[in-house]
Amino acid sequence: MTLQQKKVLLFDLDGTLVDSAPDLAAALNKTLADLDKPEFSQDTIRSWVGNGAQTLVARGLSGSATIDSQLDSELAQQAVTLFLNHYREQMCVETVLYADVKEGLVALKAAGFRLGIITNKPVEFIQPILSGLGIDALFEIIIGADTLSEKKPHPAQLIYAVEQLNVTTESCLMIGDSKNDILAAKAANMDSVGLTYGYNYGEAIANYEPQWCFDTFAEFSKATLG
Numbered sequence: 695m696t697l698q699q700k701k702v703l704l705f706d707l708d709g710t711l712v713d714s715a716p717d718l719a720a721a722l723n724k725t726l727a728d729l730d731k732p733e734f735s736q737d738t739i740r741s742w743v744g745n746g747a748q749t750l751v752a753r754g755l756s757g758s759a760t761i762d763s764q765l766d767s768e769l770a771q772q773a774v775t776l777f778l779n780h781y782r783e784q785m786c787v788e789t790v791l792y793a794d795v796k797e798g799l800v801a802l803k804a805a806g807f808r809l810g811i812i813t814n815k816p817v818e819f820i821q822p823i824l825s826g827l828g829i830d831a832l833f834e835i836i837i838g839a840d841t842l843s844e845k846k847p848h849p850a851q852l853i854y855a856v857e858q859l860n861v862t863t864e865s866c867l868m869i870g871d872s873k874n875d876i877l878a879a880k881a882a883n884m885d886s887v888g889l890t891y892g893y894n895y896g897e898a899i900a901n902y903e904p905q906w907c908f909d910t911f912a913e914f915s916k917a918t919l920g
């Protein structure tokens with residue numbers, strides 16, 4: 695099926711629609727400072743985003759994308775609570791939409807595509823960020839990290855979207871910046887688009903072989919509108 699023939703567009707959030715790394719980094723660094731742990735640059739933290747809040751915090755405490763196997767689980771839990779409190783206070787201060795996202799989404803919806811969000815971000819943050827950036831009314835379905843018991847790269851969120859929207863998997867497209875999006879799509883047997891400008895642990899998204907790759911949101915929406 696071609697891009698133009700798809701009916702449902704399922705978007706990842708962080709690194710795809712919004713550059714949320716500055717606020718995530720600020721909240722993580724405040725958490726690390728609370729615990730007298732070293733802080734990290736925004737670029738380093740950007741390369742740790744993608745597997746949800748718990749993993750981001752564990753990476754911060756480990757000082758590495760690879761989580762320290764000796765990490766104290768009580769400390770990790772305390773740090774997650776601190777992080778969520780800091781992020782709640784600053785989830786949409788420096789967070790911005792990537793170029794041409796709003797215009798592209800509006801045009802795609804007007805052209806008849808059904809739009810959804812599938813993110814590894816905790817549910818409580820999704821709606822406030824979408825409304826803060828003026829795109830909350832565009833989505834028919836929003837699935838976050840804690841909507842189900844599994845999150846990307848597990849395919850459960852994608853399969854659930856297909857069921858809830860009562861459509862075929864073939865008619866859906868997953869659009870994301872991270873290998874987690876592409877791997878989840880492949881596991882759900884769904885086509886995917888990789889966007890090269892987001893966060894993918896410093897790796898090229900093309901390595902994960904999505905069906906299509908685009909360097910900008912405008913190029914994606916133009917190709918999909920046909």
Ligand SMILES: O=C(O)COP(=O)(O)O
Nearest residue numbers: 707708744745746813814
């Ligand atoms: O918050 C994260 O870890 C990633 O969120 P995403 O799935 O929207 O990229």
Ligand SMILES: [Mg+2]
Nearest residue numbers: 706708709872
């Ligand atoms: Mg992402």
